[in-house]
Amino acid sequence: MKEKLKKFREIVKQKKKIDSTLALIQWDMETVVPKGGQKLISEIIGELSLKSYELSTSKELIDLLENLNKNKNSLTELERIEVEYLREENQKLKNIPSEEYQEFSELTVRAQGIWVEAREKNDFSMFKETLEKIFEYSKKFAKYRGGEEQGYNIALDDYEKGMTTEKLDDFFLNLKTELVPLLKKIQSKKIDFSIENNVSKENQKPLSKYIAEYIGFDFERGVLAESAHPFTLTVSTDDVRLTSRYFENLPFSSIFSTMHEGGHGIYEQGIGSELKDTILAEGTSTSIHESQSRFYENMIGRSKEFWIGICPEASKYYEFIKKENIDELYKSINVVTPSFIRVEADELTYSLHIMVRYEIEKGLFNGEYAVENLPEIWNEKIKEYLGIEPTNDSEGVLQDVHWSCGLIGYFPSYALGNAYSAQIYMAMKKDLNIEKLLLNGEINKITEWLHNKIHKYGKSKTSQELIKEVSGEELNIKYYIEYLKEKYSKIYQL
């Protein structure tokens, strides 16, 4: 048994090292590599991914897991969770023929290049065939794993354990019923709070860095760089990497990207050191991850008190920010304007963008929709929920990278993340006077609360366990809807 555990730890260590190497190379791919080096770096990523996959599905590991599982009474609590997690992961993969899995991996590497080109040329037809294949594989894999009936639920479960179309239909129906009328009310007021200000990149960068550190991101164990699309990447919990992007005419875009990615990064850095060498040293799910990034971006970054608290520092770089203008600033960063691009959407319309993607994925799985009709379906839904219509595919169906990466079932996490973030926010309010802390610059107490309630557990607790412990109940969308209604009724004086 001792021998088996030792061997198990060795394999985990090896796998973690391959995954860290892969993360380092992916970081390079996204932030450094010149055009000429792309082919080689893709090959290296492909080989390392395969190696990681082979290790995860090796007979040696599977046998070990079965053996450890049989003797689970002599395992520690953490070891039991780790073994169980890896067994489930293996369960997922074991019914997929490995050649097909490999084909799918290769397809998604190629698909990203094709998607980039199609988006650049505004031409969905260039991507159509590839996307059809990706959904075919995804459906086929779901069938291998869950039989005929499960379908899309299998894909959903990969990102949020136990999630089903039944639950999500209900979730989105609630959202739609409440938010679409709210949006219409706001639009009928025809108020525009936006203010225009240009800030040079040289002034944006230090403020982004300052804010990342201010909210709790540790630069001894992380970096903030620049990339075309902001993202967070974990090499290890001691090496967490964020990117932001800087538009001179949109000075708050970089701030909110930094706070969003900063939220992801703080979560990863906050994982307990006792999990460091285990497979559990990661955020527990994409939804909870998104709850943390959205919490910092919206509940904190789009609050009035946060800006009052950092006003002295912020005005050093953004000269137009003044104490006497914070009200105006607050309204301007909370303007509600339906727009085409999800990542630029305001807080209120954001989840409606997700709903479109959810309905399309579901429709493709159950045969209601066909890939070739996606541009029209997309545009119709955007028109229905947001009242505007995309004029081309890159501001429509081609805008997101996810499908080209094979991430089917991922999008709902964003909306669930929003809902989690509001429920966590409400729970936090019972313990902390958030507004006062922000006014006094004591944001560290907020981050500390999140560390203790969520971050430190990594994957050792599920989303469900966490939300139950934090808030005393299961995920309940009413908090999110209440939060939005309250906030925007005040801003727009509804």
Add this chain to the structure above:
Amino acid sequence: MKEKLKKFREIVKQKKKIDSTLALIQWDMETVVPKGGQKLISEIIGELSLKSYELSTSKELIDLLENLNKNKNSLTELERIEVEYLREENQKLKNIPSEEYQEFSELTVRAQGIWVEAREKNDFSMFKETLEKIFEYSKKFAKYRGGEEQGYNIALDDYEKGMTTEKLDDFFLNLKTELVPLLKKIQSKKIDFSIENNVSKENQKPLSKYIAEYIGFDFERGVLAESAHPFTLTVSTDDVRLTSRYFENLPFSSIFSTMHEGGHGIYEQGIGSELKDTILAEGTSTSIHESQSRFYENMIGRSKEFWIGICPEASKYYEFIKKENIDELYKSINVVTPSFIRVEADELTYSLHIMVRYEIEKGLFNGEYAVENLPEIWNEKIKEYLGIEPTNDSEGVLQDVHWSCGLIGYFPSYALGNAYSAQIYMAMKKDLNIEKLLLNGEINKITEWLHNKIHKYGKSKTSQELIKEVSGEELNIKYYIEYLKEKYSKIYQL
């Protein structure tokens, strides 16, 4: 035979891929990784290095090489050179016990951290013991490979095939005899051409990028980033990476670093595509590499005609650069001032810095010197050759990273590179009107000449073969001395 060749190509491909992965990770280590990630990334580098070493010294490869060598008549010219090169590499390693080689590798990884700290704290005694061990290994390896007598020659041969202390003694004696009096003459004139100008980093960066591209560096197959110490790193000939550094009060430091590293980068990018999948797709030696970097930095970058040619563009970012001031500018970038730090040395005193290092390495190998006395020995030599005395170890014996990396025998390449660069420059003058080309902005013809005469051959020709073909004779230091005498006699009106 066909089977054997195929297997050989497979192993070469595998080794190249590991080395490229290693280069990507090293790039990250030097330019990105936060403090917290250093330990893990060092481990990953250690493992990949070991893997590359094991592949290079595997019995399978050695047997293949012997077999191919026996049948060399059925190999192409390139294959023969490749097999011969790898056989020699193996010959070098095979006499070193692999445990000792491994110990040495681990030592040098640790040594770099120790050196950094010792340099920061200005305290050689912190580094002494480690440096003693490094030299012990280096001497022991030389003995394993060449017996009792060869000593330092073995280390020299690693960087410049066929180089010996006999040749270098003669080389440096010549240099000393000619340059030390020249330097004294210049100093007796007591003229200071230096001009002070501050340029913001934001203006320095685009000019560095412009110049790198202007001299021929291809940004489709390369990048220019920032790091504490400028360097060049090759992931593949299609992905070559430079760094520079920017001091606001030394606006030409970044330009010359960029041109220096750009020279290295242009060499690597210029390697013929027929060598791409071979082991020969690298610069042929450190000396020839250095000849290219020094050529662009000094012969080009410190010439009057280059600055006249780029004046319109340069003045956009460096406002004080004006057509009517180029004479003054020219003198200021060629000021001769003995100083402590090699990488900041002027063209004339540079090789004297190298001589100090050469004499110390030689003295340590033949037992004349002991590591513990190095600070004093160093300072005495600097005083003798340059007339100034370091006041602490970080501006003295602790300034260079090389020894901590285990690079013993490397330094002379810098001086040899200078000599090669002058000899190549003289040969080029017979074919091209360099001054006119620079005035007209046709520097591409200069780079093209170097591509055809040097770059494209990669490792398929040795330094000796190249210089013979380019100049019609062996390396001859007189060209370098003539070049310096002529240039600086004019500038200082001696």
